[in-house]
Amino acid sequence: MFENLSDKLQRVFKNLRGEGKLTAENMEAALREIRVALLEADVHFRVVKTLMENIKQKAMGEEVLSALTPGQQVTKIVRDELVKVLGTHPSRLRTANEPPTVVMIVGLQGSGKTTSTGKLARWCSKNGHSPIMVSVDVYRPAARHQLAVIARDLKLPVYQGGEAEKPLELARGARREAMQTGRDLILVDTAGRLHIDDELMTELSQLKESLNPTEILFVADAMTGQDAVKSADEFHKRLGITGVILTKMDGDARGGAALSIREVTSQPLKFVGVGEKFDGLEAFHPERVASRILGMGDVLSLIEKVEQNIDQKKAEEMQRKLLEDEFTLADFRDQMKQLSKLGSLESLLGMMPQVGPFKEMKNAKVDEKEMTRVVAIIDSMTERERANHMIINGSRRRRIAKGSGTTVQEVNSLLKQYAQARKMMKSLTGGLSGGKMGGALGRKLAKMKLGGMPGMPWN
């Protein structure tokens, strides 16, 4: 893979240490790297120009902080700027005052509209809605059939309509059916079209007029290049889109198009598509996308957080113990306490680059209450029990449960988790150091052994 921006800047700044200031001179090479990084990530060149101005202004005269290297610091400025542009809207669909809410899904050919329609239907039905889908794609071969198959797999309703029905008729039919069957949400999958196809763009505005949709979601492929601004701009001008879904983010495209689209339409990015299956839909997180555009997970804020909160010596000791198989329940508890200092685990996991072992952790459910319980249980053990979990038999378990105000089942499940954690952490410590992250940040992260986190009380 590519070298990420932080690593590049690290090289650029290798002579700038300690108390230096960022100046026009020492920033020049850095700015060049930033420009190239953004262009290679497919951010539109005009958007890059604007961004560069802002970044320059922010960076000039900044003191170099001791906690971060100049490279990391400038990366942080860049990233913060991108986050600002990407915006922080919650990924929620708005609903109509008077149901059914109509959501139109629009975009270029092959961007992922039909798949996203299915994913959204699933998402909404999990969030208390009762959706019905309809495809008004009467052009592409087997397009309507495609949505019908998706609906069948999801066990959610689709309005089939007649073979010869026109888009408007299909949409109206779906509305009628929604009213009759008490569905509160209609997802309208439209045919892919070019933004310059006047006839088909007119068809969309007619659909809009007739359906009065609450949301018009523009589906864009994360692999899109410089043309993203043109298509998004035209769809927005003709229709007034209300949000964006960025698909195919499960690949390795940087997704700079997200910035361009957001810049020209000022409409919020709401979801990202991360797979061909129906569970491959995620809420949009500006920090993640910003870091990705720069070629890294959100390791910067992670490092800051960790540096502030984790006792480096303890972390290294833990690492040694893991490798030597001395990782006891007492260590397990210690690690737990360290982790809770980091604050919400969920936000922490969100900062991980979505590669390697972290990918698995992405969907981890974090339960902070459970964490307190774990600490309480281990606190109720004797020193010997903590050192050797093998001796904890039935009667000891009952005593521990009583002492910690928990149940034997909970003690059992903790012991199981601990055993799993030992196993998993061992395999992770082996794999992480040389892992995909590479570069100084990766090494730093590896040294801190954040890989020791999974297997803890979530999942």
Next chain:
Amino acid sequence: MFPSLFGKQDAEKAEPPKTSLLDRLKQGIQKTRAGLVDRIEDTISGRKEINAELLEELEYALISADIGVRTSTEILERIRQRVDRRLVNDAAELKNLIREQLLEILQAVERAPVQPESGPRVVMVVGVNGVGKTTTIGKLAHLLRERNKSVLLCASDTFRAAAIEQLEVWGKRTGVEVVRQGSGADPSAVLFDGLQSAKARGLDHVIIDTAGRLHTKSNLMAELEKMQRTAARVIPEAPHEVLLVMDATTGQNGLEQARRFTESAGVSGIVLTKLDGTAKGGVVVAIARELNLPIRYIGVGEQAADLLPFDASRFIETLFA
């Protein structure tokens, strides 16, 4: 067998098309032209002196066509050298220079497609999701049928909902048979059936549709390798051609796509689709330069006839005309 319509004339040409191919090319890439060349012209027009600022603007013109920073910088660097050596003085000459550079890159990778010694010619069509693989296969079938070739299509996208049905519609449209199994079947098994049948019946061409896949998914890329091995078991030198379909809106990720698909599936040529939009597909210039892959066809619409064989000089000439 896949004649370049702009290259040497084909003896067994069927009916002459209603509009000339040149016209269709012009029409098809009208929007592409409007983007890149107009921008170059706008930049140059009314200026005589060649200075750093002008060259930088030209670099942006190339970048805005998705040619990428590295390739654009390189093209401009060569021009800069000529300017420094006083070989170029007038800004008006710059357009021509860029034209030459692009042509040189695209022509350098042109090569004749492999033909089978005997038996059917097997073409496998691969690419990331939604780029236009199935549609391109429909168009290819149409092109071959117009030349009175016998064709068999192979529905090896057994994953995406209704992908088989989509290909079947194209089969009907073009009067070509489709070999299929159920949804979820092993793609290699479908391919095996198809090749066996085509071989036994002495057909001229087999075209294999595959499921879209991101080049980062190693299990799915391994599936392509397996399909290749299966093909070679039935017909030793098959597939004769592996076409990587790429959407003209693709940005710099296209380079990585081409690299990985070439590694796993032995891509031998590119089809650039959706050039009827405003996207310029410039990433293929970078791909040609870095990976030595020729463009075989361009897609300029959703109809059966909207596929044009690619010829670098004709394409660039039309673009800059």
